[in-house]
Amino acid sequence: MTYPYVKGHGTENDFVLLPDLDGSVHGMLSDGAMADRVRALCDRRAGIGADGILRVIRTAAYAGEDRPVSDAEWFMDYRNADGTVAEMCGNGTRVFAEYLRTAGLAGDVVTFATRAGDKTLRASGDVWTADLGSPKLLGSTQVSVAHHFWSACNVDMGNPHAAAEVESIDPHGPVGDLYESPIFDEAVYPHGVNVEFFVRVADRHVAMRVFERGAGETRSCGTGACAVMVAAAEADGLGVARDADVTYRVDVPGGTLHVTWTTDDRILLTGPAVLVAEGTTTL
């Protein structure tokens, strides 16, 4: 059997999109078979290669037990490269929106369902801004790599994050090559966590690396950039009582994102979304 796919990325956080509009292409698969399919597609040697999968499906057609309660026509069914399901993917929202627009299924403003609630995105050319809602600041926690320990900000962006400010994100420094997951507190994060390390570059300008749950080190993580911005703004005394929107530039290995924390406590993630290929696959 062959089925269609599209490849895209947002600041080099790359995805295979699986158009499955009425659920008839992948909907018949068991959870285990779907996880196998995701791993095969994301494999960078034997597959197409990606950090995750974005299945494009009508909300009403999604047969999973975790079907969102939403009036939105489209559901972003996100899966990590290791086959696990994740609640949210910030870069993925922009790529998903760009797919819908390119396919003629949406315009420059679109709202769709995710496992972390409905998200609305607005385009300005090929740059999209995603309203990812209110962050939850859940205190501080600790992460470590090779006996180096850092305090980290526990931020829920719909999915879990630990954002640690460090002195250097150089792979030759204490943060290291991130080939393996940093150690985190499993009591705080029983379902795993995305771990970000960030440094200051200038006023309201940071740079980060990330180890993503279910994918390993990636070139970018949109929700991770939001968690880093929230952690940095909190540390800068801008977290509470903002009398104006606050924007930080967040550099990631794959490009640049901008994150705005609005006076009404919403996080807006702005960045590119690029579709690079389409075809059919037997995987």
Ligand SMILES: N[C@@H](CCC[C@H](N)C(=O)O)C(=O)O
């Ligand atoms: N790359 C994404 C996050 C994808 C999900 C994450 N790995 C998780 O398991 O929570 C982003 O851009 O936010």
